[in-house]
Amino acid sequence: xxxxxxxxxxxxxxxxxxxxxxxxxxxxxxxxxxxxxxxxxxxxxxxxxxxxxxxxxxxxxxxxxxxxxxxxxxxxxxxxxxxxxxxxxxxxxxxxxxxxxxxxxxxxxxxxxxxxxxxxxxxxxxxxxxxxxxxxxxxxxxxxxxxxxxxxxxxxxxxxxxxxxxxxxxxxxxxxxxxxxxxxxxxxxxxxxxxxxxxxxxxxxxxxxxxxxxxxxxxxxxxxxxxxxxxxxxxxxxxxxxxxxxxxxxxxxxxxxxxxxxxxxxxxxxxxxxxxxxxxxxxxxxxxxxxxxxxxxxxxxxxxxxxxxxxxxxxxxxxxxxxxxxx
Numbered sequence: 001x002x003x004x005x006x007x008x009x010x011x012x013x014x015x016x017x018x019x020x021x022x023x024x025x026x027x028x029x030x031x032x033x034x035x036x037x038x039x040x041x042x043x044x045x046x047x048x049x050x051x052x053x054x055x056x057x058x059x060x061x062x063x064x065x066x067x068x069x070x071x072x073x074x075x076x077x078x079x080x081x082x083x084x085x086x087x088x089x090x091x092x093x094x095x096x097x098x099x100x101x102x103x104x105x106x107x108x109x110x111x112x113x114x115x116x117x118x119x120x121x122x123x124x125x126x127x128x129x130x131x132x133x134x135x136x137x138x139x140x141x142x143x144x145x146x147x148x149x150x151x152x153x154x155x156x157x158x159x160x161x162x163x164x165x166x167x168x169x170x171x172x173x174x175x176x177x178x179x180x181x182x183x184x185x186x187x188x189x190x191x192x193x194x195x196x197x198x199x200x201x202x203x204x205x206x207x208x209x210x211x212x213x214x215x216x217x218x219x220x221x222x223x224x225x226x227x228x229x230x231x232x233x234x235x236x237x238x239x240x241x242x243x244x245x246x247x248x249x250x251x252x253x254x255x256x257x258x259x260x261x262x263x264x265x266x267x268x269x270x271x272x273x274x275x276x277x278x279x280x281x282x283x284x285x286x287x288x289x290x291x292x293x294x295x296x297x298x299x300x301x302x303x304x305x306x307x308x309x310x311x312x313x314x315x316x317x318x319x320x321x322x323x324x325x326x327x
Contacts, residue, residue, distance in 0.1 A: 037088065038065060038085035038086060038087065038088070039065075039085070039086050039087070039088050039090065039125045040068065040083060040084065040085055040086075040125060040126060041083075041084045041086065041092065041098075041123070041125070041126070041127060041128070041129050042081065042082070042083055042084070042126075042127070042128045042129070043082050043084065043098040043111070043128060043129040043130075043131045044073060044076075044079045044080065044081055044082070044128070044131055045079065045080045045082060045100060045131050045133065046078065046079055046080070046133055047080075047100075047133065047134075048070055048080040048082060048100065049100075049109065050100070050102070050108060050109030051067055051070045051080075051082060051100065051109055051110075051111065052067065052070055053066075053067055053068065053069055053070065054066055054067060055067040055070075055108070055109065055110055055111065056108075056110040056111070057084050057085070057086055057110065057111045057113065058101075058110055058111070058112050058113065059086070059090055059091075059092070059112075059113045059115065060113075060114070060115050061112075064086045064087050064090045064113075065084060065085045065086030065087055065090070066084075066085055067082060067083070067084060067085075067111060068083040068084065068085045069081075069082070069083045070082045070083075082098075082111065084098070084111060084113075084129070086113075090113075091115070091122060092113060092116075092122065092123045092129065093115065093116030093117065093120040093121065093122060093123055094116070094120055094121055094122070094123045095116040095117055095120045096113055096114050096115065096116040096123065096129055096130075097113070097114045097116075097129070097130055097131065097132045098111055098112070098113050098114075098129040098130070098131045098132070099111075099112050099114075099131065099132040099133075099134055100112070100134055101134070113129065
């Protein structure tokens with residue numbers, strides 16, 4: 001009887017241990033004993049340190065699934081393909097983001113899925129969740145190292161520039177000391193004294209010139225006023241001319257039209273005269289030849305009268321010329 005009680009107690013202890021082991025597998029290890037169907041999503045990371053099969057997936061900080069697999073993407077060797085299995089009904093939105101996070105500095109890494117916005121439509125199962133890369137400590141250390149190197153170089157360059165500036169300042173001070181030595185001071189004093197003397201000698205001439213300029217300016221003032229008045233009158237005359245042109249625009253236009261018509265008639269008359277001269281050029285040439293012959297005859301008659309004026313009173317008929325050998 002006692003042995004039976006011991007066996008019962010051992011069986012109870014073993015059963016409790018098995019139940020506790022199964023509960024630990026379900027809640028701690030993420031083992032799906034009930035084979036409840038999960039929903040899969042895919043995401044990609046450039047760096048997936050700490051992620052492996054079985055890593056937790058959280059949505060807004062709550063555990064909603066695990067990482068089914070994490071391996072190199074066969075189509076792109078520069079990124080890691082991570083397959084997520086989450087509980088059905090997890091409200092993953094199209095603008096949700098997947099990022100690698102951890103609870104504290106010593107906690108294990110997990111995949112955090114952001115809730116997105118309330119009005120965004122849900123992301124269909126099997127789709128890709130856009131990822132947000134996290135800044136790694138190594139990158140931070142590298143950036144700090146680069147900043148330190150650049151700062152050191154800047155300090156060295158600044159030190160060199162300060163040294164050069166100090167050297168130039170010393171040189172400038174030495175040059176100033178050379179300039180203001182007693183000998184140069186004496187020269188500067190003599191130069192200032194000569195300048196003062198020249199100003200004293202030239203002051204009466206300068207004052208006289210200024211007085212003449214003032215007199216000329218006073219004389220030019222009435223001339224400028226008259227010129228302004230003339231310009232004003234010219235402006236008024238221009239305005240009157242504009243008004244006259246505007247008022248007589250129609251008459252001026254009609255006059256120009258008539259003038260154009262008269263010029264056209266004159267051009268036609270000149271063309272007709274040119275045609276007439278061209279047609280009667282032969283007759284004109286003959287007439288001019290006759291006039292030339294008459295002029296020669298008149299000249300010959302005039303010469304005859306001048307030489308023999310009595311020929312006008314007595315005219316002797318000349319005998320007809322007989323040909324040689326005639327009767």
